[in-house]
Amino acid sequence: MGVTAHQGSRRHEQVEHTRLRIIVAAERLFAEHGVFSVSNRQVSEAAGQGNNAAVNYHFGTKADLVRAIIQRHAEPMEQLRAELLERHRGSTRLRDWVTCVVQPYTDHLASLGSPCRYARLAAQLITEPQLRELAALEFAGASHLIAVTESLHACLPGLPPAVRNERDDMAHTLITHLCAQRERGLPEDPAAAAAVWSATAVGLIDAIEGLYQAPASRP
The missing domain is CATH 1.10.10 (Arc Repressor Mutant, subunit A)
Incomplete structure (x- = not known):
């Protein structure tokens, strides 16, 4: 039968x-x-x-399991990024594009409630070479992330490409590690947890905008 x-x-x-x-x-x-x-x-x-x-x-394999976890979070973040990309399309303000980098991550973490753990895992993904390679493969096709990055770079015409790329790396490292730190002490109350992520986003946007605008001492 x-x-x-x-x-x-x-x-x-x-x-x-x-x-x-x-x-x-x-x-x-x-x-x-x-x-x-x-x-x-x-x-x-x-x-x-x-x-x-x-x-x-x-x-x-364990690598396949890690990729499945990344995909579970990458897809909703890419959707949030698409909405911000549409909102800021055509903007020449650096802050708008830094917002498009930071806010999808913090908004997604906020949506997970408390406790959440993905930020602590993401901090490992950006630190450990093997895990970083896995994550890079998963994000390689993230078209909205690519579009946001290109628009951000267009706001930095005077920054040498090598320095710009280095600051991209600095920015993503700051985002993941600060969010991992915040996640460890996240309050159980939903409103308080949401306030933590909102404040974290503002602080990161301020810091990363300044990071990209800092003078370059080398070519």
Whole structure:
């Protein structure tokens, strides 16, 4: 007897539910203990899976699991970025484009509620070379992020490309590490947590706008 459409749909829902439980458990463990300190077996157990090979079955390698976590957060951030990109399209103000870099990240973190853990994982992604390479592959096709970066660079015609690219790296490092710090002390009250992310965004936009406008002492 063949599998009915209803049975197939039910099976698909169960698989997606299991994958989500694994992703959530992995994100928590990776954020709290470090990606390289947590085994796939520990993730499977934390996700309530009787089969300790559940991560391998549903994702493959740990790298594939990390990519799935990145994708889960990258997609809503790219949507927020698209909205800001449309709002500021054609602007020649540096601050507008710095806002398009910072605010999708802080707004997304705010949407996760409290506690949230992605910022602490993201700080590892930008620090550890292997993880940074994984993240770069996932963000390589982020068309709205690329458009925002190009518009930001257009506001800096006098900044040498090597210096500009270095400051891009400085800006993203500042964003991820400051947000990771804020996340660790995030209040449980939703309104208070939202206020933390709002204030963090303003502070980052101020600092990064100044970073890009600072004089360059080398070519």
